[in-house]
Amino acid sequence: MDTPIGGIASEIRRTMASPRPKGRENLKNTPCRNIGIFGFCKYEKDGCAYNHDASMKTKPQSHSTASSESTNTSRFNVDSPSFTPLQPQTNGLRPSAISPRSANAAPFTPKSSNSPLVSHARPKPTATEWTPQEVAEFVPQGFDPNQGLLQPDTQNATGLGSGFDAYTLHSALQSMAGTPQPQINNPYLQDPSGGLSGATYYQNSGAFTQPLQYHLYSPLAPHRDNLLAYQRTSHDFFISEDLRREFQRRNEASLQVLPNSTVLPHLDHFHSLVPLDTLSQKNSNIFGYPTWIYKAVSSKDGKTYALRRLEGYRLTNEHAIRALQPWKRIDNGSMVTVHDVFTTRAFGDSSLIFVMDYHPCSSTLAEHHFPQSAQGRNMDRFGNPVRAYNPQYVSEQTLWAYMAQLASALKIIHAGGLAAQVIHPSKILLTGKNRIRLNACGILDVVKFDASQVGMQRSFKLEQQEDLVQLGRLILCIAAGNASVYLAPHKALDGLSRAYTGRLRDCISWLLSPPQEQTKSIDILLSEISGNIITVLDNQLHAFDTFESALATSLEDGRIARILLKMNLILERPENEHNHSWSETGERYYIKMFRDYVFHAVDAQGRALVDLSHILGCLNRLDAGSNETIQLTSRDGETAFIVTFKDIKRAIENSFSDLNGNTNSSGLSKGRK
Numbered sequence: 001m002d003t004p005i006g007g008i009a010s011e012i013r014r015t016m017a018s019p020r021p022k023g024r025e026n027l028k029n030t031p032c033r034n035i036g037i038f039g040f041c042k043y044e045k046d047g048c049a050y051n052h053d054a055s056m057k058t059k060p061q062s063h064s065t066a067s068s069e070s071t072n073t074s075r076f077n078v079d080s081p082s083f084t085p086l087q088p089q090t091n092g093l094r095p096s097a098i099s100p101r102s103a104n105a106a107p108f109t110p111k112s113s114n115s116p117l118v119s120h121a122r123p124k125p126t127a128t129e130w131t132p133q134e135v136a137e138f139v140p141q142g143f144d145p146n147q148g149l150l151q152p153d154t155q156n157a158t159g160l161g162s163g164f165d166a167y168t169l170h171s172a173l174q175s176m177a178g179t180p181q182p183q184i185n186n187p188y189l190q191d192p193s194g195g196l197s198g199a200t201y202y203q204n205s206g207a208f209t210q211p212l213q214y215h216l217y218s219p220l221a222p223h224r225d226n227l228l229a230y231q232r233t234s235h236d237f238f239i240s241e242d243l244r245r246e247f248q249r250r251n252e253a254s255l256q257v258l259p260n261s262t263v264l265p266h267l268d269h270f271h272s273l274v275p276l277d278t279l280s281q282k283n284s285n286i287f288g289y290p291t292w293i294y295k296a297v298s299s300k301d302g303k304t305y306a307l308r309r310l311e312g313y314r315l316t317n318e319h320a321i322r323a324l325q326p327w328k329r330i331d332n333g334s335m336v337t338v339h340d341v342f343t344t345r346a347f348g349d350s351s352l353i354f355v356m357d358y359h360p361c362s363s364t365l366a367e368h369h370f371p372q373s374a375q376g377r378n379m380d381r382f383g384n385p386v387r388a389y390n391p392q393y394v395s396e397q398t399l400w401a402y403m404a405q406l407a408s409a410l411k412i413i414h415a416g417g418l419a420a421q422v423i424h425p426s427k428i429l430l431t432g433k434n435r436i437r438l439n440a441c442g443i444l445d446v447v448k449f450d451a452s453q454v455g456m457q458r459s460f461k462l463e464q465q466e467d468l469v470q471l472g473r474l475i476l477c478i479a480a481g482n483a484s485v486y487l488a489p490h491k492a493l494d495g496l497s498r499a500y501t502g503r504l505r506d507c508i509s510w511l512l513s514p515p516q517e518q519t520k521s522i523d524i525l526l527s528e529i530s531g532n533i534i535t536v537l538d539n540q541l542h543a544f545d546t547f548e549s550a551l552a553t554s555l556e557d558g559r560i561a562r563i564l565l566k567m568n569l570i571l572e573r574p575e576n577e578h579n580h581s582w583s584e585t586g587e588r589y590y591i592k593m594f595r596d597y598v599f600h601a602v603d604a605q606g607r608a609l610v611d612l613s614h615i616l617g618c619l620n621r622l623d624a625g626s627n628e629t630i631q632l633t634s635r636d637g638e639t640a641f642i643v644t645f646k647d648i649k650r651a652i653e654n655s656f657s658d659l660n661g662n663t664n665s666s667g668l669s670k671g672r673k
């Protein structure tokens with residue numbers, strides 16, 4: 001049997017490798033369109049390749065199956081010259097292969113919804129002619145693994161992800177007809193004038209290609225290397241499992257409540273308090289008071305916050321509370337934002353409460369790098385036993401990343417005339433991979449408020465110098481894997497040379513040098529480590545790209561969810577006293593048939609067809625209101641409709657409006673269709 005591999009033939013082949021749903025009639029992909037545009041399609045027989053003249057357009061039935069090919073009067077000859085790849089300089093067209101009829105063909109215009117339907121139906125292959133076992137994996141026609149790009153004549157053959165390139169097609173037709181190519185605006189290019197004025201922006205918006213191609217997916221970098229250009233995995237359509245799990249975990253942590261908790265039910269305007277620090281053993285070294293930390297939801301804005309309570313604090317001067325004001329104005333990505341402070345007696349004592357941003361599933365650097373020795377704990381805050389203390393090597397890259405983020409926070413703090421004063425492993429939150437935030441800032445300003453300074457501008461020069469020393473100690477302790485190594489810094493610095501560069505060692509040494517020896521400032525630190533900051537920035541940019549790419553996979557999720565919700569609200573709805581007239585006739589009937597077409601498709605043998613590309617492709621075309629036509633067949637095979645996705649979309653919208661008009665308690669807002 002001949003084995004066609006190109007043009008229509010590859011469509012047939014795809015039907016066998018990934019059979020189409022019963023009754024599916026994708027007229028846009030009919031073989032004749034390919035022939036009309038590109039003048040030839042490729043056939044292969046006994047290992048040889050042949051060109052099929054464009055005049056075949058008038059005889060589509062001649063190549064609908066392999067068996068019909070054998071009866072064709074213009075049968076291909078084994079002596080025909082072999083297929084030669086398209087030359088780029090001819091715009092993908094070989095003049096010798098173009099018939100005069102094709103050359104004079106009118107430019108292609110997409111079908112509108114009311115255009116007459118073409119009867120280029122592709123006869124369905126029967127089970128006796130083809131069996132799936134005979135067929136290798138579908139490869140789009142014209143796919144050249146060396147180039148890794150689709151040839152223009154195959155743009156629409158791959159279904160999802162390939163995309164019909166109207167620009168290429170138009171150019172090809174123009175060059176075929178020998179006419180000069182008009183200037184075609186590419187609406188996706190940046191405005192060459194570089195202007196950001198509203199007028200320029202809106203003028204360009206009118207140039208978007210119609211119909212909109214919102215049903216096509218285009219993968220963004222970074223790419224997986226081991227897939228061919230036309231291949232997609234189901235993961236490409238959704239957010240990655242790891243990322244989903246991570247966000248799910250954060251979500252659960254944010255929503256967590258303790259049903260039988262002994263913690264206060266309310267504190268000021270906060271409710272649902274959950275303790276984050278479950279240890280009864282409290283350390284008052286840093287603030288001079290034992291501290292407790294809770295997650296709580298504000299009834300004012302519904303957001304979740306972290307509340308830090310200083311137990312037993314007695315406010316003696318109202319101005320002390322005001323010392324937090326300048327901290328509220330600081331907005332830096334490497335800090336935990338502080339929102340408010342108030343006193344309370346709700347715990348039975350006099351407590352001071354600081355309201356801060358809540359970062360779910362975060363841990364402190366102390367918990368992360370010194371799990372046992374620094375905390376003297378056997379359990380982490382989730383009740384899991386901590387590993388035996390085993391200091392792990394921390395890469396130099398991580399240390400520079402910490403240094404860069406803390407330096408960025410210190411830059412803002414010092415520029416605001418303040419000092420952090422708490423650069424301690426237990427007061428730095430790790431909120432993501434190598435992503436840290438300086439926590440508990442401003443607390444010491446309130447707690448150590450000096451009443452004699454009221455009305456005077458307090459100077460934090462000494463504290464700022466001390467911040468740099470604390471930063472040096474922190475990096476040294478993490479690098480050495482020991483929380484108390486800063487007590488003997490010289491020995492520890494010598495030890496660092498074995499694992500880290502001299503540059504890091506010198507930097508720590510400079511930070512640790514006593515303030516009186518030389519004038520140190522955050523600006524000097526930043527200029528000295530600028531080279532390392534650039535590396536950190538580059539890593540962050542890569543991480544940002546990865547997240548953006550992950551975000552792009554969810555581009556269509558919301559739209560698809562809305563379509564599914566609407567379809568399920570409309571279909572199989574029982575009639576009752578409130579819904580007398582609800583029946584699935586008229587428009588609703590073909591919505592039902594469309595549902596079968598999308599979800600209940602079967603292959604040529606009648607087996608269920610589970611094809612994610614088909615389902616997503618159909619739903620996206622539906623949402624975009626594509627003018628592509630499909631044939632819907634009833635389950636008994638008695639009724640068939642040829643409709644466009646646009647028609648179905650309109651039917652769904654109408655039915656949903658009817659339904660929305662009848663309901664008085666819809667969860668879906670009427671305004672948000």
Ligand SMILES: Nc1ncnc2c1ncn2[C@@H]1O[C@H](COP(=O)(O)OP(=O)(O)OP(=O)(O)O)[C@@H](O)[C@H]1O
Nearest residue numbers: 276277283293306356357358359362363364381426
């Ligand atoms: N803003 C926040 N968002 C989310 N979790 C936080 C926040 N602040 C602290 N936590 C968590 O609360 C826990 C306790 O934090 P805390 O700052 O009290 O550290 P600690 O090691 O208990 O220090 P101390 O011994 O001084 O109380 C830590 O696990 C930390 O991850």
